[in-house]
Amino acid sequence: MRAGVRVPPQSIDAEQCVLGGVMLSPKALARVELSPDDFYRRDHQLIYRAIRELEGAGQPYDAVTIGEWFEAKGMGEMVAGGAYLVELASNTPSAANIAAYVKIVRDKSILRQAIEIGTSLVNSAFDAAGAEPASVLDGAIVDLMRLHRAEENHDHTLRSAVNMAFERAQTAFDAGGKLMGITTGFHKLDSRLGGWNDSDLIFIGARPAMGKTALMVNLADAAAGAGHKVGCISGEQSAMQYGQRAISLSSAVPAERLRNGNFEEQDWTKMTVAIRLVKAQQMFIYDRSAPTIEEIMRTARRWKQEHDIRILFVDYLQRIRVPGASNRAEEVGEASRCLKDLARELNIPVVCLAQVVRGVENRDDKRPGLGDLANSDEASREADQILFLYRDEVYNENTNARGMAELNCEKNRHGPTGQFLLRFCGPTMAFTDPDARYEDDCL
Numbered sequence: 001m002r003a004g005v006r007v008p009p010q011s012i013d014a015e016q017c018v019l020g021g022v023m024l025s026p027k028a029l030a031r032v033e034l035s036p037d038d039f040y041r042r043d044h045q046l047i048y049r050a051i052r053e054l055e056g057a058g059q060p061y062d063a064v065t066i067g068e069w070f071e072a073k074g075m076g077e078m079v080a081g082g083a084y085l086v087e088l089a090s091n092t093p094s095a096a097n098i099a100a101y102v103k104i105v106r107d108k109s110i111l112r113q114a115i116e117i118g119t120s121l122v123n124s125a126f127d128a129a130g131a132e133p134a135s136v137l138d139g140a141i142v143d144l145m146r147l148h149r150a151e152e153n154h155d156h157t158l159r160s161a162v163n164m165a166f167e168r169a170q171t172a173f174d175a176g177g178k179l180m181g182i183t184t185g186f187h188k189l190d191s192r193l194g195g196w197n198d199s200d201l202i203f204i205g206a207r208p209a210m211g212k213t214a215l216m217v218n219l220a221d222a223a224a225g226a227g228h229k230v231g232c233i234s235g236e237q238s239a240m241q242y243g244q245r246a247i248s249l250s251s252a253v254p255a256e257r258l259r260n261g262n263f264e265e266q267d268w269t270k271m272t273v274a275i276r277l278v279k280a281q282q283m284f285i286y287d288r289s290a291p292t293i294e295e296i297m298r299t300a301r302r303w304k305q306e307h308d309i310r311i312l313f314v315d316y317l318q319r320i321r322v323p324g325a326s327n328r329a330e331e332v333g334e335a336s337r338c339l340k341d342l343a344r345e346l347n348i349p350v351v352c353l354a355q356v357v358r359g360v361e362n363r364d365d366k367r368p369g370l371g372d373l374a375n376s377d378e379a380s381r382e383a384d385q386i387l388f389l390y391r392d393e394v395y396n397e398n399t400n401a402r403g404m405a406e407l408n409c410e411k412n413r414h415g416p417t418g419q420f421l422l423r424f425c426g427p428t429m430a431f432t433d434p435d436a437r438y439e440d441d442c443l
Helices: 012-024 026-031 042-056 063-072 076-091 098-127 133-149 158-174 187-193 212-225 239-251 255-260 265-280 293-307 328-346 358-362 377-382
Strands: 201-206 230-234 283-286 311-315 350-355 385-390 404-412 418-425 430-432
Touching: 012 026, 012 042, 012 076, 012 098, 026 042, 026 098, 042 063, 042 076, 063 076, 098 133, 133 293, 187 404, 187 418, 201 212, 201 328, 212 230, 212 239, 212 311, 212 350, 212 430, 230 239, 230 293, 239 255, 239 265, 283 293, 293 311, 293 328, 311 328, 328 350, 328 377
Parallel strands: 201 350, 201 385, 230 283, 230 311, 311 350
Antiparallel strands: 385 404, 404 418, 418 430
16 A cells, blocks of 8 residues: 555445345345445445345345346456355355444445545635635535434334334333423423424414514523523524523513613612523524525534534524525525424424514404415425414503413424413513413513
8 A cells, every 4th residue: 555545434344244144144134224335345336236126126136146137237247257246145154243234334434425525625615716615614514414314214114113102102101291392481382282392393473563582582591491502593683682682581670671771779689690590501692684594504503513402493484585586485485494404404493483464463353373474385384383472462452461472373293282371571571371470560
């Protein structure tokens, strides 16, 4: 070997044991979750391809049939006229340890792919004169995330699916009623939805002035307060404004006082305690106005890689820009699909606020429903759960529901829907369970 030449990660012995094991025991193929490209040697790639093709045709895959496959394609010399196939089968003692050999082959393949991604990134960086650095990084990040997810098994039987479902049920039982998902901060909502669940896309729709951004701050605060790392895309408010809301919520000091400085004596003590608690939470905020969907996905992936965020909040759907979209419906639809893909890719819940069409205000009953999400039927299809926030006092000053809010679940792929009553404190923009005490002037 010439000095300085580095051989890519490989294990020829493991590759030979996998191929020989399958030839000795055809049933062992069910335990081989590899693609031809996972093999380093070209002849091994072709032998594995032949095995898969013969299996798909319902034919045996031994040294003879595989040799005929190579001869039919004019490639008999690659397996020494079949002699190499006989050698593979003869030198493999058994298929008993094939799972261990498969893991070695897969691990070496992943390392080679990582090297390819890194090399591609280096070349792109050298060739990207005048390009945005973020655009150079995006491709590599996506490829690395895909490579990481590729290690997971996505091919299941109904038996294995039922086993996984039963294990989840057993885990829930063993938890003794403890919430399995990420808490919403509201007892009845947690009981009905099971909290926010991994891979789910949740839309929370409302008309302006209903308090949907305030609700998102409450939800994010509840998740962070429970010890989860939280990401927030704040496309409408700055990070400083978000901080003001968080302090007001946690201290019960009206947000107006944080803006005008007219504090009462006891406010300082409340804020000092609240700020200490809020600063201990692990929450990450991206506050560019009207971000692109690429920015959101890039930021979320970075947070997942660097901080392992457990949930993402986005404010809000109709402010997300999708370059190249021909109209608003297409833009919102594509953003919805990308957010759902992101939830699955990162295996976290994505909770996204959404605007509701103005037409609901022309109805006698102004509560929005599934058909009222602005600009997008696609959002309704992609979402796992859709909830709508409604406060009657916004429209009716003489309402009997002053200080109350409704959170109406109109779609739930995992179970029943329903209406949930919350209490709303305007001065601090806090949402609480109806029976929870907060501040006397908010009750």
